[in-house]
Amino acid sequence: MTPDLSGCSPADVPARTGVVIVGGGPSGLLLSQLLHLAGIANVVLERRSRAYVLSRIRAGVLEQGAVDLLRRAGVGARMDREGLVHDGVEISFHDRRLRIDLADLTEGKTVMVYGQTEVTADLYEARDAMGGTVLHEAEHVQLHDLEGGRPFVTFRLGERYHRIECDFVAGCDGFHGVSRRSIPADRLRLFEMVYPFGWLGLLADVPPVHDELVYAGHERGFALCSMRSRTRSRYYVQCPLDEKVEDWSDDRFWTELVSRLPADIAGRLVTGPSIEKSIAPLRSFVAEPMRFGRLFLAGDAAHIVPPTGAKGLNLAASDIHYLSEALTAHYRRGDDSGLAAYSDRALARVWKAERFSWWMTTTLHAFPDRGAFAARMQEAExxxxxxxxxxxxALAENYVGLPY
Known part of the structure; x- marks a missing residue:
């Protein structure tokens, strides 16, 4: 049902725009920035406050393609100054260590360690500088006439309802957002695998234990040593889904992490008080297709990967690359071939990343009740x-990112 808009003031929000982007996280803001640079009017609607968006702790490994895309969007300056370029990654399994030389194995490609929160902050700064329209705390967002020629979006800001007419809607509002739920169930195919464990993550202002990321498989469970900077570290340990954060003291976390790392790496670990602790469940999820009429899904609205392969934000970036190119071709040349091909192009890359993240997860995690045969398979891998x-x-080319 369309809400009563009689109390709406046209001066509050634009009455019409080219693209309404639902979701003001990094994917929505990046699409907004790229469209603005191409001269395409757009409005971003974000359910949360700006402070909330910037407080979310997320992953921090960027593929080569994502780095290049951020530079093309004009938001790469601070990333290039402060980000950490990594040309390798460490994998351990029961005290055995193996370095994957990314640069050597992929003809010079690398990854950039730069937190998603920092990417989002850079995008906000760029949108502010260009006068971009980002409306926060937009509630009760509803998408209308998506299969017709005149879609529109309604939402509430404070006590007022608003309506924006548009040409297209980009659903960048995550797994729980309204965009995917606006597609009739009989028009979607959903694929999902829920893993029987989660990751307990801890953020601390301590120097990283190693100058590269360390992925550790152990009979007690998986562990990951990552970082946000040279003085801030992010560590994870696999834990059962029924664990509660409040049951994990800092001392318990550090003790468990040390038990899962090779002895020489564990011996260099510097511990300290946590800034943040949280538990994230792991799942693989894909919705097909990523288009419904004039609605295009991108990022977590369409797919979720377990964080083992560091593909979540990177897949969102490739979606935005394909979608921004397609929309630019539509507005500049009247060419709709990119819009027609968007879902297939994006999903081809999505499923390859899903495969890689699934492989990393099954190879390095301890699965309850999997038995001795599965354990031997992990050793053989x-x-x-x-x-x-x-x-x-093969690992390296997937880790640095398959080409767009």
Whole structure:
């Protein structure tokens, strides 16, 4: 039902725009920035406050393609100054260590360690500088006439309802957002795998234990040593889904992390008080197709990957690359071929990233009740990786990111 808009003042928000972007996280803001640079009018609607968006702790490994895209969007200056370029990654399995030389195995490609919160802050600054329209605390967002020629979006700001007519809607509002739920159930196919464990993450102002990320498989469970800067570290340990954060003191976390790391790495660990602790469940999820009429899904609205492969934000970036190119071709040349192909192009890359994240997760995590055969398979995977350059090359090319 369309809300009563009689109390709406046209001066509060634009009556019409080219693209309404639902979701003001990094994917929505990046699309807004790229469209603005192409001369395409757009409005971003975000359910939360700006402070809330910037307080979210998220991943921090950017593929080569995402780095290049941020630079093209004009938001790469601070990333290039403060980000940490990594040309390798460490994988351990029961005290055995293996370095994956990303640069050597991919003809010079690397990854950038730069937090998603920092990416979002840079995008906000760019949108402010360009006078972009980002409306926060937009509630009761509803999408209308998505299969017709005149879609529109209604929402509430404070006590007033508003309506914006548009040409297209970009759903960048995450797994729980309104965009995917606006598509009739019989028009979607959903694929999902829920893993029987989660990640307990801890953020602390301590120097990283290693100058590269360390992925550790252990009989007690998986662990990851990551960082946000040279003085701030982000660590994770696999835990059961029924665990509660309040049951994990800092001392308990550090003790468990040390037990899962190779001895030489564990011996260098610097501990300290946590800034933040949280538990995230792991799932793989894909919605097909990523288009419904004039609505296009991007990022977590369409797909979720377990964080093991560091693909969540990076997949959102490739979606935005495809979608911004398609919309630009529509407005500049009247060419709709990119819009027609968007879902297929994006999903082809999504499923490859899903495969890689699934492989990393199944290879390095302890699965309850999987038995001795599965444990031997994990050992064999690591042995093959250690003995085969081709296997390491396959890991490396997926880790730095498949081409757009």
């Amino acid at each position: 690591f042995d093959y990786l250690a003995s085969s350059r081709a296997a390491r090359q």
